[in-house]
Amino acid sequence: MNKRDDQVNNEGTATEERSLPHRRVHLHSEHQQQGEQKPADMPISISIQGLNAYYGKFRAVKNITLDIKAKQVTSVIGPSGCGKSTMLRCLNRMHEETQNGRTDGKVLLDDEDIYDKRVDPVAVRRKIGMVFQKPNPFPTMSVFDNVVAGFKLNRFWVNKSELADRVELALKQASLWDEVKDKLNQSGMALSGGQQQRLCIARTLAVEPEVVLMDEPCSALDPVATLKIEDLIRQLTSKYTIVIVTHNMQQAARVSDWTTFLLMGDDRAGELIEYGETKQLFTNPKDERTEAYITGRFG
Amino acid sequence: MAGRNTIATSPLPAQKTKLSDHPASANWGDRIFYNLVRLSALFVIILSSLLVIELFHGSWEAINKFGIGFIWGTTWDPVKEEFGTLPTIIGTLVKSLLALIIAVPISIGAAVYIAIFAPKWLRGPLSYLVESLAAIPSVIFGLWGLFVLVPIVRVIQIWLKGHFGWFPLFSGPAVYGVGVLAAGIILAIMITPIITAISRDIIRSVPKSQMEGMLALGATRWEAIRKAILPYCRVGLAGAVILGLGRALGETMAVTMVGGNAFALITSLFDPVHSMASQIASEFSEATYSLYISSLIYVGLVLFGITIIINILAQILIWKISNGKVGIIE
Ligand SMILES: Nc1ncnc2c1ncn2[C@@H]1O[C@H](COP(=O)(O)OP(=O)(O)OP(=O)(O)O)[C@@H](O)[C@H]1O
Ligand SMILES: [Mg+2]
Numbered sequence: 312m313n314k315r316d317d318q319v320n321n322e323g324t325a326t327e328e329r330s331l332p333h334r335r336v337h338l339h340s341e342h343q344q345q346g347e348q349k350p351a352d353m354p355i356s357i358s359i360q361g362l363n364a365y366y367g368k369f370r371a372v373k374n375i376t377l378d379i380k381a382k383q384v385t386s387v388i389g390p391s392g393c394g395k396s397t398m399l400r401c402l403n404r405m406h407e408e409t410q411n412g413r414t415d416g417k418v419l420l421d422d423e424d425i426y427d428k429r430v431d432p433v434a435v436r437r438k439i440g441m442v443f444q445k446p447n448p449f450p451t452m453s454v455f456d457n458v459v460a461g462f463k464l465n466r467f468w469v470n471k472s473e474l475a476d477r478v479e480l481a482l483k484q485a486s487l488w489d490e491v492k493d494k495l496n497q498s499g500m501a502l503s504g505g506q507q508q509r510l511c512i513a514r515t516l517a518v519e520p521e522v523v524l525m526d527e528p529c530s531a532l533d534p535v536a537t538l539k540i541e542d543l544i545r546q547l548t549s550k551y552t553i554v555i556v557t558h559n560m561q562q563a564a565r566v567s568d569w570t571t572f573l574l575m576g577d578d579r580a581g582e583l584i585e586y587g588e589t590k591q592l593f594t595n596p597k598d599e600r601t602e603a604y605i606t607g608r609f610g
Numbered sequence: 611m612a613g614r615n616t617i618a619t620s621p622l623p624a625q626k627t628k629l630s631d632h633p634a635s636a637n638w639g640d641r642i643f644y645n646l647v648r649l650s651a652l653f654v655i656i657l658s659s660l661l662v663i664e665l666f667h668g669s670w671e672a673i674n675k676f677g678i679g680f681i682w683g684t685t686w687d688p689v690k691e692e693f694g695t696l697p698t699i700i701g702t703l704v705k706s707l708l709a710l711i712i713a714v715p716i717s718i719g720a721a722v723y724i725a726i727f728a729p730k731w732l733r734g735p736l737s738y739l740v741e742s743l744a745a746i747p748s749v750i751f752g753l754w755g756l757f758v759l760v761p762i763v764r765v766i767q768i769w770l771k772g773h774f775g776w777f778p779l780f781s782g783p784a785v786y787g788v789g790v791l792a793a794g795i796i797l798a799i800m801i802t803p804i805i806t807a808i809s810r811d812i813i814r815s816v817p818k819s820q821m822e823g824m825l826a827l828g829a830t831r832w833e834a835i836r837k838a839i840l841p842y843c844r845v846g847l848a849g850a851v852i853l854g855l856g857r858a859l860g861e862t863m864a865v866t867m868v869g870g871n872a873f874a875l876i877t878s879l880f881d882p883v884h885s886m887a888s889q890i891a892s893e894f895s896e897a898t899y900s901l902y903i904s905s906l907i908y909v910g911l912v913l914f915g916i917t918i919i920i921n922i923l924a925q926i927l928i929w930k931i932s933n934g935k936v937g938i939i940e
Contacts, residue, residue, distance in 0.1 A: 403826065405822065405825065405826060408821075408822065408825060410730065433828050433829070433830050434828070436825065436826055436827070436828045437827075437828035440826060440827070441826035443819055443822065443823065443826075445819060447817070447819040447820060447822075447823040448823075449820065449823070449824075449837075449838055449841070449842070450842065451841040451842060451844070452841075460824070460827060460837065461824075461827025461828055461829070464827065464828060464829050464833055464837075465828075465833075511823070514827065515826070515827065518827055518828060
């Protein structure tokens, strides 16, 4: 019996429950049983303090202050163009790779400001990995080499068996091992879209980050592949802090413990409207704009 | 408002058109265009066949006299009517190779800079500069080479010979300045713009997600370029390099001016050197009898053959890169 089967059995036929209407509620009561901790004193992984992000003169994200809890899934929702991707890309300093992209404010990872002058963005990205909207495996590399592409960086010499172990571990963590263990030498492009996305997750995990950022990781995938990734995200939360941007509110409700709602202000800059426990935010939003959005009245 | 009313109450019945009202045979323009492009393609084929036939025809006398041995013959003596062209073949290949060794890293580096690093305001002017460099006539390069490059090369040669004279490549006469080294450098300068311009376009066409994917794994920009961008477009880059090589092989004017043009097998980087193209160009007017002319055309045929062979090898190389096995576990 392989690992995935175990998983399904332990969790009690997780996939069947997808179709049940009560699934959402069930998922959340489950979390609360797991974590008896009071939300307020949960350990914090990333603390965003007064973050602004600009494209040249245009401010896309305005004054965001938010604490992301460690080993929890935090979703970011909001209408198109409200700055979700921009905010996410500020968390691992990818925003500054865009033409004219710049930020101010603080982003603390374990009490260290990642925007401190002495901090190397490369070091930040090793601790805070990122999965993109469209699967982007490296086409000239095999599946194997794709997985360790990040791990091999700045290592002059790596033990072959260590490398193989790491590939297996990362692929198992990404629930991909059973599907690709016989084609490790094939091109990463030879996989299906969903497999490619899990390959990208595996290569991110192989670097052993603390946080994994995901920008609409399922938007290019079919429903079955989407469910697989959602399952995977739930599993990963035992080891990693995950921040996921999604357009899909059902998805946010299904996978996340905490939800952040952004909205464009009058100056077209994205602002934080509400942040709270996912269940509370979806069932009993504090802000009327949140309520309007989740009930589909705009956006 | 008035206009709208008129249309709405128009007494004309709505006209319905049939598919056959506009038969396919009425598409004159299409057919003329089709025949025109077909004719153009035919023209290209006829032209290149004529070229090959003419090369064979013109060199027939020399082919009959010297046979294939012409290629490894090392004597070129118009007085004794004996011809062989190995030194110019070697000269052409060595110079072109030297040019590639110098030009490829510079070109790809420049292309990476323009495509990825250069600030927006600099990108345009820089691209323009590179493109206009590619359009400079080769005789200008030759003049510049003769008056600026050759004296500098001469100083470098003397220094190299003084310090590393024991090294075979630096053992030649260091007095001329003109020679393999100068020719290689001038060729490198001439092919750099074209390789740069093409590589820049190729690098720019690599999806952003490739670079970002590598950066997000904690790569430096240099690592992201080396491990994500360059492998992604390696086939295109190989094509750009081959285009540059093609130009280097056939380049005549500048190389004639700074090569030194001595018909002898080269043994060091400092030796004066002749190449096939410059031999044809410089001797054609003094070729007084038919075997001489025929031999020069034979040189042209050999150059043509070498260009074809290199192009085929390049095709195979590109095919291997693109279809071959991807990264095997090391
Ligand atoms: N490269 C860029 N240059 C200039 N402006 C940009 C750039 N990328 C995004 N923007 C602007 O920044 C704002 C926020 O964009 P962002 O991509 O973060 O939105 P989003 O919430 O992720 O939207 P979506 O849900 O459609 O992905 C938008 O107004 C957008 O037009
Ligand atoms: Mg987005």
